[in-house]
Amino acid sequence: MKKNIELYFDTELSDFFRVKSGISYPLDRRASIKDIIEAQGVPHTEVGEIFVDDRPVNFSFIASGGQKVIIKAVQAPFEIFKPSLLRPNSFKNMRFVVDVNVGKLAPLLRMMGYDTFFDNELRDKEIVLLAHEQKRVVLSRDRALLKHGLIEFGRLIRSQKSDEQLKEVTAFFGLNCEMIYTRCMRCNHLLREVKKEQIVHRLEPKTKKYFYRFSICHGCDRIYWPGSHWEKLNKLMKIARIC
Numbered sequence: 001m002k003k004n005i006e007l008y009f010d011t012e013l014s015d016f017f018r019v020k021s022g023i024s025y026p027l028d029r030r031a032s033i034k035d036i037i038e039a040q041g042v043p044h045t046e047v048g049e050i051f052v053d054d055r056p057v058n059f060s061f062i063a064s065g066g067q068k069v070i071i072k073a074v075q076a077p078f079e080i081f082k083p084s085l086l087r088p089n090s091f092k093n094m095r096f097v098v099d100v101n102v103g104k105l106a107p108l109l110r111m112m113g114y115d116t117f118f119d120n121e122l123r124d125k126e127i128v129l130l131a132h133e134q135k136r137v138v139l140s141r142d143r144a145l146l147k148h149g150l151i152e153f154g155r156l157i158r159s160q161k162s163d164e165q166l167k168e169v170t171a172f173f174g175l176n177c178e179m180i181y182t183r184c185m186r187c188n189h190l191l192r193e194v195k196k197e198q199i200v201h202r203l204e205p206k207t208k209k210y211f212y213r214f215s216i217c218h219g220c221d222r223i224y225w226p227g228s229h230w231e232k233l234n235k236l237m238k239i240a241r242i243c
């Protein structure tokens with residue numbers, strides 16, 4: 001006789017992932033609750049709590065027939081610094097790795113000062129390993145990628161527009177603007193302030209005339225000043241009402 005368990009997804013998960021709540025799932029193989037949930041199309045990164053017969057369990061729990069499983073969505077702001085039952089290996093820093101399908105997030109998060117790795121040639125396997133080894137949060141629109149067990153923290157980005165995506169990430173991870181303009185948008189290295197006379201020979205006449213405060217990138221040697229590279233992105237952040 002086949003054994004079944006009942007799966008109940010909360011509304012947030014069932015609406016977004018179009019998965020039915022209250023389904024009967026046949027236990028025809030030995031599988032962890034993580035695998036069973038992900039077989040319904042919901043990556044583990046989106047799950048905040050799991051209850052089996054009203055008891056909280058972790059992702060490796062093996063269900064047996066007749067049990068009732070409640071799956072709750074992760075809630076914002078996502079607490080990545082505190083260990084929890086589902087995610088005992090908490091992080092010490094808010095660092096990201098951005099998948100190619102949300103690549104426009106990289107310069108925006110860097111502008112806010114957050115260490116954000118992005119390389120459009122990185123394959124899924126490499127993203128997973130990088131996230132695991134460097135303890136980075138994975139941002140992606142690829143559900144299959146976020147199902148990988150080595151990914152501790154991640155977020156499936158809902159919007160396709162970069163200002164909305166930034167708004168999503170900022171709200172979901174409780175980001176702030178305390179480190180704004182401290183990191184290079186292009187290469188992710190930290191910036192340092194530089195005296196105008198040290199770089200004046202590299203400036204265009206108008207920049208030389210109207211600007212006084214400059215920063216330089218440790219990595220790629222690019223020079224930054226208010227109102228230059230940041231202008232367009234600043235506008236975008238205002239639209240998204242972030243900083």
Ligand SMILES: [Zn+2]
Binds near residue numbers: 222
């Ligand atoms: Zn740079």
